[in-house]
Amino acid sequence: MAAVSFAAAAAKEKHQERTPLQRVQLEGHVLLKIAKHCRESDASLRNSEATVTGQLLGLDVGPTLEVTDCFPYPGNAGEEEHEAVGEGESYQLEMMRCLREVNVDSNTVGWYQSTSSGSFQVVEMIETFVSYMESLERCVCIVYDVSAAEAGALGLKAVRLSEAFVEAYREGSLSIEKIRAKGLSWRDMFVDIPITVHNSPMAAALAAEIAPPSAATTLDCDRLNLGVASLLEKNLSYLNDCLDDLMIEQGKLSMHQNQLRRQQQAIAQFKMQRRQENTVRRAAGDEPLTEEPPEGMFKPVPEPNQLDNMLLSNQMASYCQHINSATQQALSKLKLADGLQAAI
C-alpha cells in the first residue's frame, strides 16, 4: 500500500516536471491575508521602500499551483540583519510545525512580498528564487502592489523565473556572449503566471450577502477622478532613477570595452615583438619562441554582469506599463466627460 502510494507519488512527481506551471489558484482568504499584511506593515512602517514578505503554503496539482494558506514573516526593518535571519528561520520552522499540527497545508510553494509601483525586479529577488528553486522546483512569488491598491486597483502578480534564465544564472556571471548564445532577452527573465482566485462556496455566499448594491446603479463621482498626476510623477521619478542606473551600467560596459581594446593592443604588440625577436633568433640559428603570450601575462578583463541591466529593463517596462494603463483610463474618462458635455 505504502509502496503503491510512493510509486504514485513518484509518477506524479515526474508528471509535474513535465507539465509546466500554467496557473496559480489563490484562495480568497490568502489574498485577504496578504493584502492585510502588506497594507498594515506599510502603514505601520510609513516607508514604502521596505518590503514585507511571507510564506505561501499549498499544493502542487498538475499544471495548477494551489495556494491554500500563508503566513507572514516578522518585519525585519530596523532590526539587526543577522539576528533577523536567524530569528526568521526559526520562526518559519516553528510556524510550519504549528500549522501542521492544526492540519493546515504545510507544503511550501513560494512566498509573497509587497512592492511599490511594481519595482520588485531586483537582484535579491533573483537570489531568493534561485535558493528556493534548489529545494522546490515549482515555486512562485506573489507580488502585491501597495500603491496600485491605493489607487483602487488590485496589483497582484504571480511571477517565477524562466527556466532558461535560471539555467544561465546558475552558470555564473551573465556575459553578453552567454546571453546571446542562450537567446535570452530581458523579456525572458520573468514569467507571469495567471492567477485565479478561488473561494469556498461558503465564502462566496457570504460575499454575495454583504456585497453593496451594484456600482452601476449608484452615482459614484469618485470614479471620475482624474488623479493620475501623482501616479505619473512617481512613475516618472522611478523611471528617471532607472535611467541613471542604466547609464551607469552603460558606462561600465564602455569602460570594459576600452580595457578590452587596450589589452588586445598590448597583446598584438607583444606578438609583434616576439615575431621580430624570432626572426633575429632564426637568423642566429636559435629555436624560435612561441608567439602566444605566457599564461597569466594578460589576465582576461572581467566583463560587467548584465544582470542589473536586464533587471533595470524589466523595471522600466513595468513602470511604463503603469503609466500607460493609468493614462489610458484617465483618457477614457476624459473622453466620456467630453461626450457628456457635448450632450448637455
Place this chain on the structure above:
Amino acid sequence: MASKFWAASSSDEESEDVVTSSQEDTSTGSGSSSDSSSGSSSDSSRKKGASRFLMGSSDSESEDERRVVRSAKDKAQEELRAVCNDIKNKMHINDWAAIQTLFDKLNKQLERTQKATQTLGVPRAYIRLLCDLEDFLAKTLAEKPKLSPTNTRAFTRMKQTLRKHNASYGEQIQSFRANPIVETEAEDSASEMEMTVRTGVVQRPKDKILLMDPNDITYEMVQKKLQDIAVARGKTTRIDRQEQIEMLTYLAGVTRGPVQKVEVLINVITVTFDMNQPTQSAMSVPNWNRCAQTMFDIMVWGNLGAFLERLDDEWNGNLKARHEPIVVADILPALDPHANEYMERLKDEAVLLALAQKVASKWLAAFSEPLRHSAQQMLCVLSPISTLCFGGLQVSEYLMARRELDKLAAVALNRIQHFYYKTDVVYSAMRNLALQRQKDSAGAAPAPNAGSDGDFKVDGEEVEGATGLIIVAIPSEFSLPESCAQLVDQLARVVYVHGNDNQKGQAMLCTVYFRCIHDDFYSARDTLLMSRIQEQTAQLDAKMQVLYNRTIAQLGLCAFRTGLINECHQALMDLYGTGRVKELLAQARAPGLHPPGLHVVTYVQACTVRHIMGLLLLQGIQQHRFQEKTPEQESAERRRQVPFHMHINLELLESTYLISAMLMEVPAMATLHPVDGRKRVVSKPLRRQPILLLEHRLMDNYDRQSFTGPPENVRDHVMAAVRALATGEWRRSYEYITALTCWSLLPQVATRLKDAVLCMLRLKLQQEALRTYLLAYGRFYSSLSITQLCNMFELPGCQVHAIVSRLIVDDGLPASHDQPTGTVVVHNVEPTALQNLAGTFSDKASLLVDLNERALALRTGALHTDEDENDGRRGPDGAQASTAPARVADALVWVAVWGLPEASVVEAGVVVAVDTASASVATASCQSRTLQRKARYTISEFKSGVFGSSTTILT
C-alpha cells in the same frame, strides 16, 4: 719663388682648414684628403698657364678676407702661431727658461683659440711645435751642451712636462710625424707669411687680375674665372663667398661684351644666394641690396621669378622677429620690430615691389614681342577672358607664352602678398615713400620722412646708413596706382587666369583679407564661401593654412566692425577654441614642447554644414604635444612666422572675440541659470546651440575668485562687463568695454571708425541687456511698462517692442503685449513637478540614446557620424523595439498632455470635472502643441533608444 709661394698658400689654407673644421683632424685620412684636394687644385692650376694666377689670387684673397671678417678667430690663431715662432726662436739659442714660460703661454693660448674657433681640434702648428720640441729635447739630451743652472733646471722640468703633455697628443704627433713633409717644407714660408700678415709691413699679394689693367683682361680670362667660381658653387668647401662676390663685381666691370656681363651678374646673384641657408638664417642687408641692384641691372634672362621669390623670402626672413638666440655660428641677428632698422628694412619693400613690377612687365614685353601685339597682349594678360584672345595664336607660341605666364602668376601673387594686408593709410604712406625714393634715387640719401602718419611712421632723423652701404635706386618707370584695391584686384585676376590651384587659392585668400580690411564683409565672406576652400583646409600646406587662419581672423574683425556679432563670433570661435591663437596665426612660435603642427580653423557659415575637421586635426596635434621638436620642425616653424608688420593685433582680436561671445552668451546664460537658482526645463535645441565653452569656463573661474580686483587685462574687462550685463546694467558694462585700450588699434586710424564701432557696441549692449533683464527677471513681474523699459535701456519704443515680441515668440518670456496700457503683461506659469520630471526624463533618455549609440558603434566599429537621429537609429533595432518602448512612448504623450496644470485641478464633483476636463482637453490640443512635439521627439528617440539599448547590447 713661385713654387714657394704656392706651397705657402696651400699649406696656409690647409692649416686654416684644420682650425676651422669642427671635427678633430685625428686621422691622417681627412688630413690627406684636404691635402690632396688643395694639391690637385694647385696642380691643375699649375698646368694651365694664366689661370693659375687666378687660383692663387683667390687663395690670398681668402687670407685677406679672414683678417677682415673672422678676426676674433683669426687673431687667436695668429697669436698661437706667434707664440710658436717665439718658442722656435728661443730653441735656437737654447734658452730653456724662456721656452718653459712660453710653453705655458702657448697652452693657455691654445685654450683660447679653441674657444674662439669653437672647435676642439688642435692646430697643426701646435702639433708641429710639440714635435719640434721633442726632437730638440732629444737632441739637447744627446749633445749635452753647457747650460746655465737656471737653464738646466728649466730643461729638466721641461723634459717632464713635455713627456706628460705629449702623451695626450700622442696620436696626433704620430700622424704628424708620419706625414711631416708638406709642413716642414712649407714651414719657413708659412711663418714668413704669417709674419707679414701680422705686421702688415709687406704688401699682401694681390690677385693678378685685380692688378692688371682692365684693358688687358681678355674674354677668356674672365670666362675662366667665372667657370672656377661656378665649379666651386654648391661644394661644401669653405670658400669665402663674400670674396667671390667682390671678385665677381669686379669682373662685371671689366667684362667684354654684354652677354658676359649678364653672365657674371647672374653669378653674383647665385653666389649671394648661396651665402646663407634660407632655413637657418636670413641674408644680410648689404647683400640683399646688392642682389636687388643686380637684378635691376640684368632683367634679360635667367630664372628671374625664382630670384625674385628668393629675394622676397630673404626680405621677410630679415623681418621676422626671432625671440630665441640661435646657435648657428654666423647668423644675422633678427631685427627687433621696434627698432629703426626694422623701419629701414620696411622701406625696402618699395624696391622689392619695383623689382617685381619690372619683372612682370619684362615678361609681358617678352611675351608680346614676338607676337607684335603688345597692346592686345596687355589686355589678354589682364583680362579674365584672355583665353578667348588666344584663339588666333599659333599653338607653339601660345605654349611658350603660357610657360612664362605661369611665372607671371607667381610674380603677381608675390606682389599681392605685399599689398593685401595694407590698409589705405599704410598703402598711401608706402606709395609716397616709394615715389619720394624714386625721386631721390639719384642721390644716395635715404628717403626722408615720407610716411607722415599712421602705423607706418618713419623717423627721418634717426635714419642711419648702418643697414647697408648700397642704396638701391628705384627705377623711374616704377609706379603705384592711387587705389590699392584696384591694384590688388588686377593682380588677383592675373593669378586667377594663369596661376595654378595653390596660387589661385592664395590670391583668393589675400583678396578676402584685403576686402575684410576694407570693411567689405559680405563680398569677402561670399568669396570665401564660394571658393569652398574651407572644405579642404587639411590638405593645404602650412603657408596657406596660416594665410587661411589670418583671413578668418580678419573676417571676424571685419564682421565685428560691421556690427555682425554672430558672424564675428562664428569666425573667431574656432580660432580661440584651441587656445593657441598665436601659433595659428603664426605670430609666435609654440613654446617649448608644443607641437609644430598647425591647426586649421574651419570657418563655415551657419548656412553650411559645420566641419569637425579642425577638431580632428587638433587631436592629432595633442598626441605629440609633449614630444621634443626636431631641429627641422623648429626651423620650419621659424620660416612659417609672419613678420611683425603683418601681425594681426591679438589684443584687439581677443577683445573682439570675447565681446561678441559676451553679447551672445549673456542672454543665453540668463535662460540657463535663472537667478533664483532653480533649473528650468531647457529644451534640447536650445542646448544644442553653440554655447561658448570658453566663456563658461572663464565665467566659472571668475566666480571662483574670492576677491576680484579692478580689471587689468582684456579678459578681466570683458568679465566685469559680463557681470554687469548679466544683471542688465548696460551702462557699467559699456564703461568697462570702452576702458579697453585696444580700440585705438582699430585698423583705420580715423577716430570716426572708433566712434562708430563703440556706438554699435553701445546699441548692442543695450539690446542684449534688455533681453537679459527680461529673461532673468521677467518672471518676477506681473507687468512691465514699455516706457519704463525704454528709459532703463535708453532704447526707442519700437525697438523695445521688437525685442519683447521676439522673446515672446521664442518662448523666452511668457507674456503678452497689452496695447492700451502700453505694458507687457507677464503670465507667469511655473512648470509643474510632472512637467519638470518629464523634461529631465526626456533629457536623460536622449543622453542614454547617445551613449547607446556610441556603445553600438564601438562594437560594430562603424560610427554614425551624421545627425539623422530618428531614421538612422531606427534602422537596425527599430524592429526589436517592441511593445515596451511603444508603451513608454504612449505614456510620454500622456505625460505631455496631462502635464498641463489644468489636469491636476480636476478633483471636485462631476460638473467641475467635466468642465475642466473638457477645457483641459481643449487647451491640451491647442496650447500644449509644443509640449507634445517635444514628447513625440522623445518618443521617437526612446523607441529606438532606451529599450534598444538593452536589446542591442544583449542581442
